[in-house]
Amino acid sequence: MQAFRPGLVHTPVTPFGRDNSIDFDVLATLIDxxxxxxxxxxxxxxxxxxxxxxxxxxxxxxxxxxxxxARGRLPVIAHVSNAGTALAAALAEAxxxxxxxxxxxTTPYYWTPPPAMLLKHFHQIGAAVEIPFFVHNAPEEMAGTxxxxxxxLKLIDQLPNFAGIVDASLDWQFMIELMTDATRVRPAFQLxxxxxxxxxxxxIGATGTFSSLAAIAPRLxxxxxxxxxxxxxxxxxxxxxxxxxxxxxxxxxxxAGLKAAMRHMGRDCGxxxxxxxxxxxxxxxxxxAALAALPALGGEPRGW
Amino acid sequence: MHATxxxxxxxxxxxxxxxxxxxxSSVPPTLASQAGHQDRTTMAAKFRGVMQSPxxxxxxxxxxxxxxxxxVLDFHVRTGAPAISWPHHKGESxxxxxxxxxxxxxxxxKVVAGRVPVTIHxxxxxxxxxxxxxxxxxxxxADGILAITPYxxxxxxxxxxxxxxxxxxxxxLPVLSYNSPSYLAGVEITGxxxxxxxxxxxxxxxxxxASFNSEKFxxxxxxxxxxxxxxxxxxxVEFLLPSVPLGGVGSYSAAGSxxxxxxxxxxxxxxxxxxxxxxELQFKMTRLWHLFRDQYPSSLKGGMVIMGRxxxxxxxxxxxxxxxxxxxxxxxxxxxxxxxxxxxxx
Numbered sequence: 001m002q003a004f005r006p007g008l009v010h011t012p013v014t015p016f017g018r019d020n021s022i023d024f025d026v027l028a029t030l031i032d033x034x035x036x037x038x039x040x041x042x043x044x045x046x047x048x049x050x051x052x053x054x055x056x057x058x059x060x061x062x063x064x065x066x067x068x069x070a071r072g073r074l075p076v077i078a079h080v081s082n083a084g085t086a087l088a089a090a091l092a093e094a095x096x097x098x099x100x101x102x103x104x105x106t107t108p109y110y111w112t113p114p115p116a117m118l119l120k121h122f123h124q125i126g127a128a129v130e131i132p133f134f135v136h137n138a139p140e141e142m143a144g145t146x147x148x149x150x151x152x153l154k155l156i157d158q159l160p161n162f163a164g165i166v167d168a169s170l171d172w173q174f175m176i177e178l179m180t181d182a183t184r185v186r187p188a189f190q191l192x193x194x195x196x197x198x199x200x201x202x203x204i205g206a207t208g209t210f211s212s213l214a215a216i217a218p219r220l221x222x223x224x225x226x227x228x229x230x231x232x233x234x235x236x237x238x239x240x241x242x243x244x245x246x247x248x249x250x251x252x253x254x255x256a257g258l259k260a261a262m263r264h265m266g267r268d269c270g271x272x273x274x275x276x277x278x279x280x281x282x283x284x285x286x287x288x289a290a291l292a293a294l295p296a297l298g299g300e301p302r303g304w
Numbered sequence: 305m306h307a308t309x310x311x312x313x314x315x316x317x318x319x320x321x322x323x324x325x326x327x328x329s330s331v332p333p334t335l336a337s338q339a340g341h342q343d344r345t346t347m348a349a350k351f352r353g354v355m356q357s358p359x360x361x362x363x364x365x366x367x368x369x370x371x372x373x374x375x376v377l378d379f380h381v382r383t384g385a386p387a388i389s390w391p392h393h394k395g396e397s398x399x400x401x402x403x404x405x406x407x408x409x410x411x412x413x414k415v416v417a418g419r420v421p422v423t424i425h426x427x428x429x430x431x432x433x434x435x436x437x438x439x440x441x442x443x444x445x446a447d448g449i450l451a452i453t454p455y456x457x458x459x460x461x462x463x464x465x466x467x468x469x470x471x472x473x474x475x476x477l478p479v480l481s482y483n484s485p486s487y488l489a490g491v492e493i494t495g496x497x498x499x500x501x502x503x504x505x506x507x508x509x510x511x512x513x514a515s516f517n518s519e520k521f522x523x524x525x526x527x528x529x530x531x532x533x534x535x536x537x538x539x540x541v542e543f544l545l546p547s548v549p550l551g552g553v554g555s556y557s558a559a560g561s562x563x564x565x566x567x568x569x570x571x572x573x574x575x576x577x578x579x580x581x582x583x584e585l586q587f588k589m590t591r592l593w594h595l596f597r598d599q600y601p602s603s604l605k606g607g608m609v610i611m612g613r614x615x616x617x618x619x620x621x622x623x624x625x626x627x628x629x630x631x632x633x634x635x636x637x638x639x640x641x642x643x644x645x646x647x648x649x650x
Binding site: 244 | 551579586
């Protein structure tokens with residue numbers, strides 16, 4: 001198995017035009033922006049990119065477009081999560097054919113799956129491809145469904161291309177247990193931080209990060225990532241605190257808040273698709289005030 | 305994978321490694337007590353490192369075993385505990401009567417005799433009992449108290465605020481709060497609530513933050529340390545590797561009665577920024593946590609038998625470790641190298 005170490009992975013939004021269709025012109029500009037501003041790789045369409053609101057055909061098109069646009073600059077990790085196992089496996093297979101460097105999938109939507117169901121689901125997605133397969137652990141987004149270290153061990157046993165876990169649980173007990181157990185049987189197993197809370201994850205052994213906030217503050221995110229990569233965790237704390245403040249101001253409003261903040265930074269990617277609502281006037285005002293109160297954003301690029 | 309990062313500023317004191325990541329206001333406890341300061345800075349600086357919370361030894365009839373309790377306390381102090389706190393949940397706090405808690409609290413203060421600070425965990429199902437235990441702790445000369453957010457009622461943020469205001473106003477001792485959302489149906493102290501409490505209460509000096517979650521820990525440490533740079537950000541179960549880089553200055557200990565040496569080594573590696581070693585030690589420590597968290601503290605008491613420090617049964621509804629469970633624990637401790645690297649007997 002080739003060692004693909006993604007490093008700092010930016011997770012772009014999906015730009016929509018006024019008619020709610022994907023705006024590929026803006027997407028091209030957005031991918032160029034990420035490439036010029038510190039990304040080591042892209043992962044899309046993640047939840048920040050409203051993956052759940054895209055059709056199967058649109059997801060293939062989006063991944064193909066990104067692979068082509070980023071060619072020679074950035075590897076692309078395709079996010080293939082779905083409710084149905086076959087749907088996710090089919091997208092994984094397509095992503096590999098298109099030229100994705102890896103695939104990532106979270107737990108199946110809606111079904112509140114027990115452990116045996118999770119194992120089968122992930123097994124079939126991972127077995128559909130030869131490229132590295134990452135599993136995304138995001139219990140807060142997935143109605144409490146969690147990946148356990150035990151499940152990871154079973155997947156290691158079944159899948160030679162199971163490369164690691166992208167963790168958004170931020171749960172110290174899980175991350176430590178996972179790394180203790182998984183690296184014993186697969187030394188190259190990777191823990192990637194699923195959010196910009198990199199310091200604790202890095203100390204535990206995470207070697208990469210998925211970041212949506214890089215669309216707003218790419219320099220801050222890059223600085224934090226580099227400090228953690230160099231294991232300068234004490235020095236990283238002030239930057240981690242600045243990013244935590246940014247995250248806290250946007251988190252509750254999801255992709256709508258992310259897109260509103262991007263517009264504030266001069267990088268308009270339109271509004272989210274239904275059922276998500278754009279921020280109303282007062283929420284936009286509150287967000288702008290929160291962003292204005294973050295001195296760290298002063299050093300970030302405006303516009304494209 | 306990573307280069308080892310050294311971190312400066314250490315004061316070595318009595319064989320324990322103290323680090324000062326928060327700036328000049330934090331002072332090693334023994335130096336502070338020598339100086340005789342009674343201000344808030346000194347109050348908070350007492351609580352750092354891997355602090356030990358003794359189990360509660362019981363006789364075969366489940367009554368308190370005072371003689372063994374004294375040995376446990378003395379063992380912890382002799383093996384490097386920077387502070388003692390009793391009775392945590394691991395000390396079966398909720399299965400003891402209030403009279404029993406007072407009796408052993410007095411014994412703890414008396415046996416430790418000022419060698420290290422002693423705090424009393426005053427959390428009780430009835431808040432009126434908590435108030436009583438807090439006042440008692442002050443009367444017997446304890447160095448502080450620890451109190452969790454109220455049990456059972458899933459109190460609102462306003463109710464938690466009122467609770468700590470009342471508690472801190474009733475005594476002059478330093479008060480450490482205890483945040484444990486996963487055991488208390490999601491009840492937790494937010495960063496904003498922490499700010500309000502710190503601004504209002506001079507003796508509100510720290511928190512045992514036991515969410516074990518990067519975002520929650522940082523939300524509280526960010527709010528607290530901005531207002532009170534010497535605020536004691538502590539965690540539970542020796543989870544030092546993820547918390548020390550976020551402003552953590554120590555933890556309470558789950559396995560310290562089994563492996564005091566490992567506790568000291570882990571704290572030293574984390575505060576010195578020796579991350580590769582810290583990871584190795586933290587992973588080992590966490591394997592012990594997984595061994596003991598099953599029927600905690602029954603398995604821990606079972607492990608103490610293996611280490612030559614028997615402390616009797618565990619009160620129901622908790623089970624007592626069976627001989628089979630003890631044999632399993634022995635095998636695990638052997639596998640981890642604990643039997644060779646940690647003290648046997650008292």
